[in-house]
Amino acid sequence: MLEMRGICKRYGLVRANHNIDLTAPPGKIVGLLGENGSGKSTLMKVLFGIVRADAGIITYKGRVLAGHSPRESIAAGIGMIHQHFMLVDAMTVTENIMLGWARAGRWLRPREIAQLIEGGSRTYGLDIDPRAIVGRLPYGKRQRVEIMKAILRGADLLVLDEPTSNLSPPEADRLLEAMRRLREQGRSVIFISHKLNEVLDICDDIVVLRDGEVTGRCAAAGATRAELAHMMVGRDVTTPVNRVRRDPGPEILIVTGLSHTDETGIERLRDVAFSIRSGEILAVAGVDGNGQADLVDAIAGLQRLHHGRVSLAGRDITRWSVQARLAAGLSYIPVDRSGTSIVPGMTVEDNLALREFNRAPLSRWCCLDSARFRALAASGIARFAIRASSPDAPARTLSGGNQQKIVVAREVGRDPKVLIAFQPTWGLDPGATRFVIDQVLALRRAGGAILYISAELDEVLALGDRIAVMYNGRLSEPARREETDRTAVGLMMGGFAPMRRAADAHPA
Amino acid sequence: MSEDGSVRVDEVDGGAVATATRHFVEALAGADWLRALLLASAAVALALGVTAVLIAISGKNPLVAYAALVRGAVGSIDRIAFALNKSTPYILGGVGVALCFRAKVINIGAEGQIAVGGIAASWVALSTAASSGASVIPAAIAAAALGGAGWAAFAATIRLTRGVHEVLCTLLLNFVGLLLVSEVLHGPMGEPGAGFPQSPLFKRQAWLPNLLAGTDLHIGILIAALAVVACHMLLWRTTFGFRLRLLGASPAAAAYAGVSFPRCAFAVMALAGGLAGVAGGIEVLGVHYRLIEGFSLGFGFNAVAVALLASINPMAVLPAGLFLGFLEAGALAMQREVGVPSSLVFVIEGLTMVFVLCAIGIGIRQQRV
Numbered sequence: 001m002l003e004m005r006g007i008c009k010r011y012g013l014v015r016a017n018h019n020i021d022l023t024a025p026p027g028k029i030v031g032l033l034g035e036n037g038s039g040k041s042t043l044m045k046v047l048f049g050i051v052r053a054d055a056g057i058i059t060y061k062g063r064v065l066a067g068h069s070p071r072e073s074i075a076a077g078i079g080m081i082h083q084h085f086m087l088v089d090a091m092t093v094t095e096n097i098m099l100g101w102a103r104a105g106r107w108l109r110p111r112e113i114a115q116l117i118e119g120g121s122r123t124y125g126l127d128i129d130p131r132a133i134v135g136r137l138p139y140g141k142r143q144r145v146e147i148m149k150a151i152l153r154g155a156d157l158l159v160l161d162e163p164t165s166n167l168s169p170p171e172a173d174r175l176l177e178a179m180r181r182l183r184e185q186g187r188s189v190i191f192i193s194h195k196l197n198e199v200l201d202i203c204d205d206i207v208v209l210r211d212g213e214v215t216g217r218c219a220a221a222g223a224t225r226a227e228l229a230h231m232m233v234g235r236d237v238t239t240p241v242n243r244v245r246r247d248p249g250p251e252i253l254i255v256t257g258l259s260h261t262d263e264t265g266i267e268r269l270r271d272v273a274f275s276i277r278s279g280e281i282l283a284v285a286g287v288d289g290n291g292q293a294d295l296v297d298a299i300a301g302l303q304r305l306h307h308g309r310v311s312l313a314g315r316d317i318t319r320w321s322v323q324a325r326l327a328a329g330l331s332y333i334p335v336d337r338s339g340t341s342i343v344p345g346m347t348v349e350d351n352l353a354l355r356e357f358n359r360a361p362l363s364r365w366c367c368l369d370s371a372r373f374r375a376l377a378a379s380g381i382a383r384f385a386i387r388a389s390s391p392d393a394p395a396r397t398l399s400g401g402n403q404q405k406i407v408v409a410r411e412v413g414r415d416p417k418v419l420i421a422f423q424p425t426w427g428l429d430p431g432a433t434r435f436v437i438d439q440v441l442a443l444r445r446a447g448g449a450i451l452y453i454s455a456e457l458d459e460v461l462a463l464g465d466r467i468a469v470m471y472n473g474r475l476s477e478p479a480r481r482e483e484t485d486r487t488a489v490g491l492m493m494g495g496f497a498p499m500r501r502a503a504d505a506h507p508a
Numbered sequence: 509m510s511e512d513g514s515v516r517v518d519e520v521d522g523g524a525v526a527t528a529t530r531h532f533v534e535a536l537a538g539a540d541w542l543r544a545l546l547l548a549s550a551a552v553a554l555a556l557g558v559t560a561v562l563i564a565i566s567g568k569n570p571l572v573a574y575a576a577l578v579r580g581a582v583g584s585i586d587r588i589a590f591a592l593n594k595s596t597p598y599i600l601g602g603v604g605v606a607l608c609f610r611a612k613v614i615n616i617g618a619e620g621q622i623a624v625g626g627i628a629a630s631w632v633a634l635s636t637a638a639s640s641g642a643s644v645i646p647a648a649i650a651a652a653a654l655g656g657a658g659w660a661a662f663a664a665t666i667r668l669t670r671g672v673h674e675v676l677c678t679l680l681l682n683f684v685g686l687l688l689v690s691e692v693l694h695g696p697m698g699e700p701g702a703g704f705p706q707s708p709l710f711k712r713q714a715w716l717p718n719l720l721a722g723t724d725l726h727i728g729i730l731i732a733a734l735a736v737v738a739c740h741m742l743l744w745r746t747t748f749g750f751r752l753r754l755l756g757a758s759p760a761a762a763a764y765a766g767v768s769f770p771r772c773a774f775a776v777m778a779l780a781g782g783l784a785g786v787a788g789g790i791e792v793l794g795v796h797y798r799l800i801e802g803f804s805l806g807f808g809f810n811a812v813a814v815a816l817l818a819s820i821n822p823m824a825v826l827p828a829g830l831f832l833g834f835l836e837a838g839a840l841a842m843q844r845e846v847g848v849p850s851s852l853v854f855v856i857e858g859l860t861m862v863f864v865l866c867a868i869g870i871g872i873r874q875q876r877v
Contacts, residue, residue, distance in 0.1 A: 302763055322766030332764070340760040346753070354754075355765045358747040366747045 001025055002047075002078075002157055002188060007056035009042050015212045016042040017053070022207055024157060024188040029179060031203030031220065032192045033232055035456065039212040040192050044159050048080045049073045060157070079150025080159045085142050089135030093117060096134055097149050120148055124181045125174070138264065140171030147178065158182060159190045164198055176202050194232070194287050196225050196494030208232055229490030248465065249278030252449035253299075253418045258308035260294050268294040270473040272308070276418070276449040281440070282478055283464025284453045285489050291473040292453050293335070296422045299451070300332040301325045313417055326355055329417030333407055333424045337400065341407045344396035348388045349377040351395045351406050356414075380409040384439075401432030412439050419443055419450045425459065437463065457490060471495050551863035559856045563848055573846045580841020581834040587841070589725035593795055595833025596728040597622060597804070600787035601811025602818065602825045603732075603739045604780025609820040610743065611752040612759075613773045617663050617678025618784040619808020620685025621656040625785025626792045627692055628655030630707055630799035633714035633792075634697065644714045649731075649789050656785015657778040659685060664777040668770045674777070682808060690801050697799060705801035716794035726794035732829070735783055739822040752776055784811065813861050835860060 002024040009017040017039045024030045034040045045051045047058060049068040058065040060076055068076070087096050094114045114130035121128045126144040134142060143163060150158055160179070164172040179189055179202060193199050199206060200220055208216035208231040216231030253276045260269040268291045276282045286292055297303035299310055301322040309318050312328055320328070334340045342351055353362050353373055361372050377391040386405045388398055395403055404424065412419060421440060425433040440463065444450055453470075454460050460467055466478040469492035476492055560570035581591055601618040608615035629652035636644050663677040692698075693705040716726040743749035751772050754762045759769065787807065792799050814832055818824035839853040 300764075301766075322764070326766065334764060336760065339758045340764050343754065343757045343761045345757045350750070350753075354761065357750050357765070363747050368745055368747060368750060370745070 001061060002190075003057075003059045004043070004047065005057045005059075007043060007046055007058075008054045009039075009046060009051065009212075010054055011042075017046065018212045020056075020209070020212075020214055022190075024190050026156070026188050027183055027186045028204040029183055029189040029191055029202055031199040031206040032190055032209065033194060033196075033199055033206055033228060034209035035194060035232060038209040038232075040209055041161065042212075043209070044080065044161060044190070044192065047073070047159065048078060074153055074155070077154050077156040078159070079147075079153065079155025079157065081143065081146045081150065081161065081163060083161055083163075085146050087134050087142055087145060089133075091134060092130065093128055093132050093134060093137075093145050093148075094130040096145060097130075097152060101153060103153075116152060117148060120151055123185070124148075124151070124178050126178055127174070138171075140174065143175065144178065151182075155187070157188045157190070159192070161192045162194075163191070164193065164195060172198070194494070196228050196232075196491070199228070200225065225491055225494065226487050229487055229494065232490065248280040249447060251275045252278050252313055253451065254309075254311045255299065256309050258295065258298055258305065258310075260291075260298065260303070260306065262294075267473050269298070269308075272473075272475045274468065274475060274478055276451060278417075278447045278449050279444055280465045281444055281450040281452050281463050283460040283467050284451065284470055284475065285457055285460040285467065285493055286453070286455065286470035287493055288455050290470045292422065292470055294473075295470070295475075296332065296334070296420050296451075296453065299420055300330065300334075323358070327359070331411035331414065331416035331419045333411050333419070333421045335422045335426055337403055337407070337426075338396075342395050342403045345394055347392050348381070348386070348395055348398070348406060349373050349391040352377050352380045352410055355410060380406070380413060383413065384409040401428050401435070404428060404432060404436060408436055408439050412443050415446060416443070416448060419448050420453075421450065422453045423455060424452075425454070425456070457486065457493070460489065461486060469493055547867035548864055551867040552860055555856065555860035555863045558859055559852065562852060562855060566849055566852065568846050568848050573842050573848055576845040577838035577842040579838075580845070581838030583841075585720070585723055587837060589720060589723035591834040591837035592725055592729045592830075593833075594837050595829045596732045596794075597787035597791055597807045598810050598814045598832050599729075599732040599825055599829030600735055600790070601784045601808060602814030602829050603736050603822050604783035605811050605815035606818060606820040606822050606825055607739055607743065607752060608776050608780045609756075609815055611755040611772060611776050613755075613776055614673075614675045615660065615663075615678050615777055615780055616675060616812050617660060617681055617685075617808065618780070618787075618811040619804065619806075620678070620682035621659045621781040621784035622788035622791070622804040622807050622811075623682075623685040623689050624659040625652035625656035625788030626799060626803060627689060627697075627788075628652050628785065629789030630697060630710070630792050633710040634707060636711075636714075641713060644711075645716065645793065648714060648793055649786055652785040652789025653782040654785070656788060657782035659785070660777045660781020661774065664774045667777075668774060674773075686802070686804070689799065689803070693799060693801055699798075707799040710793070710797050714793060715797050716790060724795075726790070728790040728794045731786065731790065733826060735786070736822055736826045739783075739825075743822055748772075748775070784808065787811075817861065817864060832857070832861075 002022075004020065004022040007017050007020040020039070020043055022030070022032070022043065032040050032043070042051065046053045046056075049065070049070050049072060052067065060078065063076070065073070065076065073080070088099065091099070094110050094117060097117060098108055098110065098113055117128060117130040120126065124147075126148055128141065128144055128148055134145060137145070147158065163175055176198065179191065182189055191199065191203060200223065203220045206216070206218055206220050206223060206228065207214060208228065210232060216228070255275070256273045258269050258272040259267070261267050272291075272295060274282060284292065294303065298305050298308070301320060305318055309316060311317060312325070312330060315328065317325055317328060317330075338344055343354065350373075353376060356362055357368065361369065362376065363369055374391065380386065381388065381391065384405045386398075386409065387402050395406065398406070408424070419440070424436045424440070428436065437459070440450060440452065452460070452463055461481070464481055466480055467484055467489060468478040469476045469489055471492060472495065556574065560574070563570040563573050580587055582588055601622060605615060605618055629648040632648040632651040633644060636647065659681060660678070663674060663681050666672050666677045667674040690705060693707060697707045699706055699708040716728060719725045719727050719730065743752065751762070751767045754765060754767055755769060755772055762769065788804055791803055796803060810832055814825055814828045817828040817831070835857060836853070839856055842848060843850050843853050
């Protein structure tokens with residue numbers, strides 16, 4: 001029996017957890033529901049002893065856990081399945097499970113352990129071969145190896161952090177089945193998710209977090225999806241975004257029939273089609289990992305396409321290089337700041353020139369024009385109020401908000417025809433978020449066509465002229481903002497409400 | 509062994525240590541070059557100290573030995589000329605390797621590229637008519653560059669088309685390149701009747717001109733210095749250099765900026781191979797005046813060492829290459845004069861390299877890209 005009482009945790013000015021209570025009785029599955037950044041992960045890190053709470057009490061099996069380390073948590077019988085597995089790819093399942101396990105002893109007895117694994121695998125329906133090499137197992141099986149590892153180490157409480165976000169539907173079903181068997185065996189499970197249907201399907205109790213606080217607490221039996229969606233996404237946006245109604249111009253970006261299957265055979269994109277007009281924002285909501293990354297990479301030219309067409313201002317750019325697309329007026333703000341849109345070790349100046357360094361006026365005859373570099377940096381820093389000690393300072397010395405200003409200066413500052421913004425406000429404080437949104441809106445006023453992808457429902461609803469949802473590689477038919485609402489979008493994000501196939505309404 | 513959870517804790521602590529280290533380093537960074545010089549001097553002193561013990565164990569007086577070392581390196585114009593000639597291939601090879609390392613292309617194939625460059629230059633020098641005059645040297649150097657570039661391009665092609673890691677294919681092609689020298693010397697290019705695997709002496713007009721009358725100093729060191737300046741400009745002032753820096757700093761950002769890894773990797777490998785080839789050409793045209801078996805033994809690996817010693821900074825390759833060249837020249841003289849075991853030459857070289865690399869290790873991680 002786990003009891004967490006009054007957990008508080010602050011990161012600087014951000015209140016990650018505020019006065020949170022959570023109990024996980026034996027033989028129950030507790031669903032912890034919330035959007036990205038709502039405080040779920042922080043709460044679990046506090047539980048596992050990865051971070052210290054500022055206030056609050058944790059009792060587990062009648063003992064108070066305070067100032068504990070992850071090692072002590074494991075010893076106490078808490079198992080945590082992270083999204084990134086702690087497994088050694090080159091070793092077999094048995095070896096991985098023996099690794100760092102005191103009970104395996106100094107003299108390793110792989111055969112005994114393998115028998116334990118096979119036994120456990122049968123009991124919980126995990127279907128694990130102890131002799132398999134972990135690196136050759138699919139993602140879903142590796143996850144089950146992690147679960148087995150935790151069970152064999154005596155975990156009576158298992159915490160699964162977004163366990164289904166990278167699983168295919170059959171694998172997800174299998175995982176849910178294993179969780180039911182864990183419950184039958186009298187173990188407690190905390191299931192972190194933002195997929196409403198799974199939570200409703202499997203949990204006994206549900207706790208909803210938003211902005212670090214508990215906003216709802218109910219038994220799964222009586223709860224409805226709409227209720228949960230409302231608790232999860234909450235009130236309207238606090239800062240009303242100043243929008244001007246304007247009639248959109250001609251279609252600038254047209255995408256038809258995009259499909260993509262990755263190397264592991266998972267379908268990432270399924271027949272995605274949409275178009276965006278000049279001066280229009282198409283906002284795409286969706287939980288991370290439903291194909292958004294593949295969609296933006298495909299449009300930006302970072303991923304080769306096998307099926308589908310992309311055209312920009314009437315020209316088919318499906319086979320164009322990144323540089324050619326850029327020259328044609330396609331800008332792209334990727335989600336990953338450190339290492340993709342910003343090179344931390346390069347100077348502010350170089351980062352501002354990152355994507356156009358090889359074109360006039362920044363370079364001529366393959367030689368960089370350092371005067372032009374400096375001029376570009378000076379104007380970018382002034383126009384977008386980038387706070388840097390000097391243009392020669394490495395970008396890593398800047399705050400996240402100022403790094404994103406560099407990206408915005410580079411991508412929006414060139415007045416592109418099309419802007420793809422993939423979670424451009426991720427990890428930013430409210431001020432920087434506001435700045436990015438204002439720049440996106442300014443581009444809309446200037447006639448840019450914008451594809452705005454976000455996991456934040458509020459942003460999508462505030463920004464989109466039309467709104468669509470990505471779920472499991474499909475994009476819903478974009479609806480005008482006036483014709484949709486929070487609940488409908490929230491349901492679609494959770495995989496509810498039938499997703500109309502884009503192709504049905506948009507014959508290619 | 510650690511339980512899986514504790515990894516997280518270590519990360520937290522590691523972050524704090526890294527932050528503290530960064531503050532420390534940034535505090536010191538005010539006197540950048542001064543600090544580097546002090547650290548390097550300390551490292552050299554440490555290496556000499558350890559080697560002194562070894563020399564003493566071998567029954568010689570370390571002070572006498574070191575006096576011989578200094579005399580051997582800088583004791584006379586002839587010795588300086590010898591040391592400069594020795595540095596030349598290290599600098600030429602090292603600057604190319606440094607460019608490759610910048611783009612995170614781990615080319616350790618300078619050894620083979622130097623060998624093939626030497627063969628190509630020798631072939632031109634031996635096959636042109638005596639009447640061809642002064643154009644022999646440029647032609648031979650150009651052939652050396654092409655040979656080295658071709659050899660590197662071969663490795664790059666294997667890397668890019670078949671996915672064999674460049675460390676493996678460049679390393680293995682080194683042995684092929686070295687054996688190719690023996691092969692041609694035992695066959696088409698060998699001197700008939702010579703007891704040693706070597707080619708006939710080149711004609712006089714194929715000899716590299718001397719820089720200083722009365723010494724062995726040839727113009728190779730000038731070519732090397734020019735190459736260093738050119739590579740410095742290439743890295744910092746051209747779009748190609750920007751691409752290399754970008755690839756090295758972040759492959760994901762490079763892809764985002766539309767930089768093609770295969771094209772850049774191929775080009776930088778070929779460029780480094782060409783420079784190494786020129787090093788091989790200069791060695792046969794300027795030092796031996798003929799192709800000799802094993803003429804390039806160890807050059808390529810020293811080039812890698814020089815590139816690392818220079819923190820893969822092209823400009824710094826010049827002092828690093830000179831340092832190694834003078835050290836080796838001195839050590840060889842020390843061995844000859846004092847009679848310390850020849851292996852000690854490698855010990856002193858190796859130890860110095862290791863200590864200096866330790867001293868500048870922090871610098872490499874902090875450098876600007």
